[in-house]
């Protein structure tokens with residue numbers, strides 16, 4: 095902005111009204127963009143703002159402006175500008191010819207216009223820059239979380255893919271064996287050799303060898319390639335394993351077989367039929383390019399051979415080739431490396447092909463009678479891959495070993511001697527070591543003899559563990575090579591058989607057993623679920639039906655409650671009637687007093703009576719206490735005291751609190767006769783008597799009065815008859831009955847007789863009472879009877895059910911005295927019978 099200061103004359107030279115139209119009418123383009131356009135092409139330099147500003151900068155040597163006091167300021171400005179333009183006579187600075195031609199006021203106004211437009215543009219540029227910066231920040235803020243999320247997802251996906259792919263490969267086997275049989279060569283055909291190998295087109299994992307004795311031997315491998323299968327077919331099966339190397343797994347592919355069986359052909363191939371080496375690298379490049387947006391791969395290729403247990407670098411210069419001594423060393427990460435080995439970085443498959451060709455040329459080959467160009471060494475191509483993920487920055491290294499082994503042959507057969515014999519011995523030794531390592535790996539031996547040969551030592555980090563190993567068992571179909579073929583197939587079967595044999599099978603068996611168990615569990619679980627579902631449905635049904643029952647019961651309870659209320663009302667009515675009846679009785683009793691019996695004729699009172707003796711009797715009694723009054727108990731005749739004096743103080747108990755509590759009723763005494771309930775009586779009676787009792791209709795209930803600690807039993811008078819039927823009671827009752835005073839009037843006895851036979855429950859009894867038919871039959875003087883039952887019912891309905899004490903069979907009493915004692919002892923309370931006209935005390 096400091097440089098722009100001089101371009102800002104408007105501060106000092108405000109544009110006049112005349113100048114503005116002049117600027118517009120000037121031939122200069124009206125907009126800044128259009129102005130810059132003509133300047134740019136004519137300028138040899140790019141039209142950047144900085145360059146435009148340069149000439150106007152104050153640092154430029156401007157000529158001194160002659161100041162004149164007289165001259166107006168505008169004129170001075172114009173002159174100074176003109177001078178400046180003339181001084182800067184450089185097309186690069188003031189390129190526009192129109193501007194150069196301008197003079198005086200035109201020039202100054204043009205410059206002013208340019209300056210102001212430039213400034214405006216600069217401002218716009220600055221604001222745009224700010225805006226773009228803001229947008230960039232906003233974009234980063236918005237996209238960063240999404241990006242992070244995507245990054246996480248991608249990483250997870252990649253790991254999952256890697257895992258699944260690895261699992262897939264492992265399921266096929268970490269050590270896999272392919273068998274490849276080459277076609278019969280023209281020489282072999284010429285020699286009259288025939289094929290001893292049979293292939294089943296439907297089975298690509300089996301082959302049969304016809305032995306010399308015409309017997310057929312079958313071999314199974316992971317895949318079998320026949321003479322008709324080309325390199326494409328082989329690579330199709332091989333490349334999935336190769337791809338694992340890009341996921342960080344070490345892979346080793348090697349070809350094993352007798353001399354001339356086609357190992358080199360499979361691994362290296364020919365220019366027309368490229369082999370596994372080339373195709374593998376081609377695949378690696380293809381996949382790496384596909385992943386180049388997220389992964390960066392770096393490929394380094396080394397090529398070496400193990401010849402007579404010596405490592406030779408096939409990519410080294412020919413001069414170094416012999417002099418360099420290479421050894422296997424363990425590096426920091428625990429893997430094996432060969433320091434000094436040439437590692438050629440390759441960026442494309444063409445580079446790889448060149449390298450492979452060069453290395454192949456350096457390989458030790460010799461002529462044997464089995465193969466004109468027999469490989470006398472193990473050739474190893476090592477592809478080291480450095481991988482880096484752009485997403486999470488993860489880095490790893492992996493290796494792919496492509497090994498073309500030297501031909502396994504029987505020394506005697508190829509008739510070698512001297513150097514060739516030595517080579518063969520080394521070859522066989524290293525192959526044997528390789529076989530041992532694979533066997534140890536397959537049988538999960540804790541010790542793997544990697545160091546027994548240079549070959550196995552080199553491959554140590556790529557054999558076993560997570561590494562994928564693929565073996566090509568190369569065979570010749572010729573009948574002349576039958577023995578060698580069988581040897582190679584047996585070795586390959588051993589490798590595969592052990593891996594897929596006992597150890598693998600054991601694992602498989604364990605897994606299959608697990609799966610079987612899980613399946614069984616699953617089936618059981620399903621059955622259980624089905625069973626539970628069924629029982630659940632059943633429960634639902636049951637619940638629904640119970641709910642219905644519950645509803646019905648609830649309705650019944652409601653009905654019962656309603657009925658109970660009705661009965662309660664009836665009870666109240668009856669109580670009122672009773673009160674009225676009592677009033678009437680009292681009034682009538684004043685005039686109809688029962689004739690007194692002479693005292694001498696009266697039997698001694700042994701039990702409680704509820705009858706108040708007349709005043710005359712009381713007088714006699716007070717004069718000579720012969721008998722106790724009500725609530726009296728057994729006389730103590732044996733004691734030395736007065737024989738007629740009662741043992742206990744006479745007392746009375748009111749046993750009808752509910753009756754008393756009826757509102758609006760006069761206070762009265764309600765006594766209820768109490769007798770043992772039916773069960774007790776049955777227990778106390780002999781069996782014969784019990785038989786009679788079964789037919790009698792008896793209703794009894796017990797009321798416990800906690801405050802008074804007494805028990806009352808309501809019993810109808812009719813039920814007393816069987817009790818009185820015992821010999822003892824007969825005597826007593828007959829005595830009582832013989833007394834004209836104490837004999838119940840015939841009417842009263844009739845009242846207490848049950849009207850309906852076989853009444854089994856209070857409810858039934860109440861029903862009978864409440865029914866209009868029966869109510870008519872029941873006479874008015876049976877009110878007491880009704881009340882008895884009403885109270886009884888009321889107790890039944892309103893009071894909670896009291897558990898009856900268990901009856902002790904030993905307490906059965908057959909003696910009247912004992913029974914009486916028991917009754918008195920147990921209840922110790924007065925028992926009263928309510929009657930319509932009077933009260934009768936009974937024992």
Ligand SMILES: Nc1ncnc2c1ncn2[C@@H]1O[C@H](COP(=O)(O)OP(=O)(O)OP(=O)(O)O)[C@@H](O)[C@H]1O
Pocket residue numbers: 275276277321351352353354355356357358359360465467468469470499500501502568
């Ligand atoms: N599948 C095949 N199809 C056609 N020709 C084959 C095939 N396999 C091998 N050959 C030919 O058989 C000959 C011997 O093959 P190769 O050199 O690959 O054998 P080798 O096992 O490498 O022998 P050595 O161990 O002695 O090196 C070569 O001429 C090769 O072209």
